[in-house]
Amino acid sequence: MASEDEDYFLPPEGVRPFSSGVRRKRVQFVPSSNLDTTTAPAPAPSSSGTSIADKYLSIVMNQSAPNTSPSTPTQRAPSPPIRTQSAPPTQDTIPPPPSAATTPAAPEYCDVCNLPLPPQSSADATDPKHRPHEASLAHQICVAHSHPPSHLDRTRPGLRYLSTYGWDPDSRLGLGASGREGIREPIRPRVRPGTAGLGAGLDEDGDPLPPRPPPVKVQKLNPKEVRKKAAEDRRRAERIRKAFYQNDEVLKYLGEGV
């Protein structure tokens, strides 16, 4: 009931959604030196409008084609949540149309965060310091993230009952009439030790202070124990002195050690 199940009571919204930050930290790639060995994208199997357009563009602007492929993971529109994304796997390998290439003059606005897109030039993509717009903090904040599924055991009969009445454990909604949903996690009991006042043991920001060391107990020793303790203290002092002041040359001079 103590700190070890701290996570257990963490409401799912407190857990960082999977993949947050993944797109911001780019894995760096360099284009292959041998153009012929590039595998997938060139012969696009599907004949959809976009892929043909892509192919056309890659022919027309052939110097930008190899450059865009490394940055595919970041240029992909990140708006749909991962879980619901049901796009065919082929799309991943096809570079999306480089939108900036068409009309570089008029600034375009991002669909997700409504901020102007920076003009895209092919040179930027290879620059390791360049961060695509999708990796900017403003954009990432606006992206709808997918959430991890609820921790509830799906085999529980209680869950089955609630599910038959339409409650989805992954919906991140509590029970109750729609629009007035209740809490999602039970209230956590907290045992307060002793009679510490409200706010005691917390600093000004409300964060817990490290616990005070317990007061040292006064021990009563009998003469034998006193003697033993004195000897122990002496030994310890000797050890410390050696550790700090021992000098090999002095030792050599004295003929000790070695």
Add this chain to the structure above:
Amino acid sequence: MSGNRSDSEGGARAKRQKTDGGDPKNNPYLAHMYENDNGSDNGALAKFKRHQTTSAMARKAEDGDINPFSGRPFSSKYFSILKTRRDLPVHTQRDEFLQLYQQSQILVFVGETGSGKTTQIPQFVLYDDLPQTQGKMVACTQPRRVAAMSVAQRVAAEMDVKLGEEVGYSIRFEDMTGPKTIMKYMTDGMLLREAMNDPNLTRYSTIMLDEAHERTMATDILMGLLKEVVVRRPDLKIIIMSATLDAQKFQRYFMDAPLLAVPGRTHPVEIFYTPEPEQDYVEAAVRTVLQIHATEAEGDILLFLTGEEEIEDASRKIALEADEMVREVDAGPLKVYPLYGSLPPHMQQRIFDPAPPPRRPGGRPGRKVIVSTNIAETSLTIDGIVYVVDPGFSKQKIYNPRIRVESLLVSPISKASAQQRAGRAGRTRPGKCFRLYTEGAFKKELIESTYPEILRSNLSSTVLELKKLGVDDLVHFDLMDPPAPETLMRALEELNYLACLDDDGNLTQLGRLASDFPLDPALAVMLISSPEFYCSNEILSITALLSVPQVFVRPAAQRKRADEMKNLFAHPDGDHLTMLNVYHAYRGSDAQANPKQWCHDHFLSQRALQSADNVRSQLLRIMERQDLEMVSTPFEDKKYYENIRRALCAGFFMQVAKKDTGGKSQYLTIKDNQNVLLHPSTVLAHEAEWVLYNEFVLTTKNYIRTVTAVKPEWLLDIAPTYYDISSFPKGDIRSALTRAADRLAHREKIRAEKRR
């Protein structure tokens, strides 16, 4: 005019006759014989039209000579009470109230404690709703039994009728109403139970939910139900009465019902905080009280602490220190009164004693200090309080569905609570409130308002009630604060294990039966299955004893003596059986000769035993109604106690712990795997391998209280689905259960061979 006026209202009359059961007074031809005490709907109320009256009309009726409800002349005491009643704040807004009441089906009424809402509003309603003409009643719910009783008593006096006739009350295990009753005070739990058998609450024309701000479980469920009932019954009127300012929440919940607020008579309260957090709030509270006594002007002090032990301890300290102050610095006398729920009523009454006078004429004035739990926060009004000391804590029940433990924990109060506490200082004149925490802590540490009970409780009995009420869709049931899904899931699963719900979540026959008992489902199931174990008499007694406060008294000064006395009754196999021994002894002729003395000598609470007796007879009535057999194993039979222990398993098989192989006297709860210790109060003589417990006490150490030794074979036999060995992880508990199952099978085999 005479009583036969109501004859014109044919349908309603017929209903009324049914309740009156052919009383000759209702016979119009005999009306002349009852000239002076004829039926209840005549005289001053004759010209009243339902829902069209005004305060002036009611005032005239109230000022008349004849009581319009009982037909008897008003007594002189009535008029003296009437005068004080008219001074209450709610009276100034009677017309306003009536208008809103007449216009709207649901009304939210806000009045601070002391505005007179609990006693006056129901009477305003009576004069306008005239339930007697409809053969119906007006109900007013209270969260606490004591409040329902005392308010009913007060209102009966105000209306100059006998308690139990026109005005009555109904609480669990006690019904004080009669056929004439038109005004019924009741606990919210009672109204909920009535709804189980009468889903439309047809007996009532108006229902008032008082103290709704306390948000008890029953009030919350009732609000959800009433929201549905008002649609089905357009003639039913609802008044939600609350003492605090979050009334908008009620308004929003009830489809923007109109709101009427009556200001209380309050004075400004100055609030003080400590500059630094206190290391020990009890000590700081004691010091603050003494400081106030030494430096502040006349006026009584109210100190809020959390529990009985803490309160008694602080009271003692304050009294000691105050005596010293009197001797040394000639301070005024200081009287200390503790106040908590389990205190006997006559001790509770003492808080209303006036403060002590100065020790000599012209000396420094005396003062009283009331050291109380949060019952003095809303439910009790004590005049004369000028200083409030608030450490910011109260004991709160909290339920953790993950380990199925309900515990009382000292927790920080809410901002709303803190304001309420401060308000107690301004009842008679401007006051001061000393908060033993920093202003920063008030803003950051305290939640806005206290969590309603429904979020903090085990819901198994609530779910059973809802199922009985026909609410199957627990997901979309419109509660003001729906509970956490996990808590509800846990309740459904517990009820399933108890066989109150089948695997599809439908109410079973057993569940329907169990819902008739005003008990926890586990207790109800235990009671219902007890005839199978030939011990329903004994289990009934144990159930009654578990439903009342602790029977053993252990005063701090005489602990040793009390423990010796308890050992007289001890049964080596556990506390349940010990309690049963106590009850049997109490019912014996020795004890009944002078029960008060006997209880005192044996350190037992006579109050608890008496109420256990009362609860037992009430439950007995339900059992007889359900055709449950009352049987006992003969006492000489060596299976007498074993049968009882088996029957206990039938209800409490989910509350079992097994001794841990590692630590000494360490136990591990089954399935939830919590490390627990036996509570030091147990009488269990031997180190039992398996114990069943009634209560899990969560403190810095975990204790199980009221334990009885059981055998794993019984558990496997009685609750095979819960003790399905394959569902247990490999380990000590699983192997112990497997061994027990083998023993069972072996015994079965031998028995089968013998039979051949």
